[in-house]
Amino acid sequence: MSKSSSNRFASVAILQLVLLSLFSGSAAARDVPATSGSRRREVIAARHGAVAADDGRCSRIGRDVLREGGNAVDAAVAAAFCLGVVSAASSGIGGGAFMLVRMAGGGRVQAFDMRETAPTLASQNMYAGNASRKASGPLSIAVPGEVAGLYEAWRQLGKLPWKRLVRPAEELARKGFKISPYLHMQMSRTESGIKADEGLRSIFTSPSDGALLRIGDICRNKNLAKTLREIAKTGFKSFYNGSIGLKLVRDVRKAGGILTMKDLQSYRVKIRKPIRIWEDRLGLQIFGMPPPSAGGAAMALILNILARYGFPRSDSKSEALAVHREIEALKHAFAVRMSLGDPDFVNVTEVLSDMLSPKFAAELQKTIYDNMTFDPSHYGGRWNLINDHGTSHISVVDKERNAVSMTNTVNSYFGAQFLSPSTGIVLNNEMDDFSIPVNRSANVPPPAPANFIRPFKRPMSSMTPTIVLQGEKLKGVVGASGGSMIIAGTTEVFLNYFARGMDPLSSVMAPRYYHQLIPNVVQYENWTTVTGDHFELPSKTREALRKKGHVLQGLAGGTICQFIALEDGEGSKFGRLVAVSDPRKGGIPAGF
């Protein structure tokens, strides 16, 4: 997320606030304490099923699918297609995703890896002449995986007809949808990229004066509607081995990219065994995403370290000490995680078993001091870090208590900042999540070879879709968007609810803090969002952290977290669902 543009953003935010009250009928700026006394639209209670997406329109589309007898997988598929239309800066069919599914009864949890892969013509040194081509433009595009993955999950586990799940998104693209305040913020941050790309310009600017569309303006994407109609009819085939694929490849090649038909034909969804964490103290079983995501393993390591302290509690006298220990655990996790990579290319057995081992965590915990923090070298980080971005998270629970935790992405805002004109698809820039060789410089560790580019390889990710059980009983579904900060954001919300005993909304509302080891800086939330809420880590906590040697930096951005908790309800065998969409992005959950 951008730090430099926060000032410009502040004035934009004020304007947006005024527009927002017209857009949504909501009140003006609220200073939000970490309590949830007042009623807010971002939390709902439901009996049968709930969908928490980061856009209310997609939550409702998912809920309608549940109401018609679809299950959690059906609802997640429909919501994901919807997000690709109304929130195209964050996710879509030109990107990829990780989907964690737990079907009730059997209890087996499956991880669908539909992450993008490097094209056949990609190579380790392809960006040697110009590293900025890795970050945006046609050479940053990796082979999209979302359509194949959604289709595969639906084929194995879905109930409603495929067409029914794609249709609402097709309709939104065809008839048009209102630009949300958050999408508008993303458009403003990438204005020059949008204006420089023929495809994006044709969708997101006004034909009369060339200016960006405004909040509440109707946006249509006719070619995306056609593409979705074709996908509704033919499943994944037209995308990976048919007319859509041919058009897509033609557009990308014309712009200078290296995508081929063979890349699309060889794309495979991988079904992986999830990370499983037994958390005895909390009496929980936690399922997370395995490599190529570092999310599940990093969360396991952090929880194993914090378990040594007996976890933070709400009655904890020293909030700042709990925050300090979490930050130190996070620094260790970031040091270790860069040895991970795509398990189909790199042997991650040893590092993974370390990250899951309570004994390993105990060794690391011994190096944590309550009175001070250290330079990155203390944590043994051997490899430099990459920054990933982007993204959108959906949590779904249905009436049988099947659960889906799914994180979708195109990486940066509007991915490669390239929209294929003939298909209407925004392409990802997931190649930017690979590490590349650079010449050594004195203070910077070298890039991680485990994450170097190979054809067909999947780049490392921080996405952390998570499902929480107690025995056989579903207790929670959580995950977040926000790049490499996702690990911290998801873990904090998890701890707020499951360890500190906060209610679901407060767990999501609590101000967040982040650390990525390098640079050696704590980023704390100081963010007035597009919906007018203000999030800020208390000054007392900041002061206490400074005294321990932390360097602090305010951040007008961060993670967006969607959380569904299952609470025991009287008279209902399955309990009550409480679903929260993070107010930071203006999302609203839906349920019935």
Ligand SMILES: *[C@@H]1O[C@H](CO)[C@@H](O)[C@H](O)[C@H]1NC(C)=O
């Ligand atoms: C590097 O690539 C960017 C984006 O494609 C381009 O704008 C820039 O001119 C290139 N720089 C060099 C030195 O080739």
Ligand SMILES: *[C@@H]1O[C@H](CO)[C@@H](O)[C@H](O)[C@H]1NC(C)=O
């Ligand atoms: C692509 O489609 C053709 C028929 O149009 C079929 O013969 C071929 O096996 C398909 N290839 C793949 C990889 O699915």
Ligand SMILES: *[C@@H]1O[C@H](CO)[C@@H](O)[C@H](O)[C@H]1NC(C)=O
């Ligand atoms: C991966 O590494 C582990 C331990 O380092 C080793 O036992 C295992 O044989 C390796 N697996 C492969 C496929 O090389």
Ligand SMILES: *[C@@H]1O[C@H](CO)[C@@H](O)[C@H](O)[C@H]1NC(C)=O
């Ligand atoms: C923190 O405590 C350790 C010993 O427990 C001591 O060696 C160190 O100097 C202390 N650091 C600070 C900054 O006070």
Ligand SMILES: *[C@@H]1O[C@H](CO)[C@@H](O)[C@H](O)[C@H]1NC(C)=O
């Ligand atoms: C490293 O430095 C050498 C010599 O200055 C140069 O030729 C080479 O291209 C550099 N490599 C990278 C990856 O920047």
Ligand SMILES: *[C@@H]1O[C@H](CO)[C@@H](O)[C@H](O)[C@H]1NC(C)=O
């Ligand atoms: C929070 O951000 C605002 C706006 O950028 C700034 O004026 C203020 O000083 C910041 N406060 C802290 C504690 O960082």
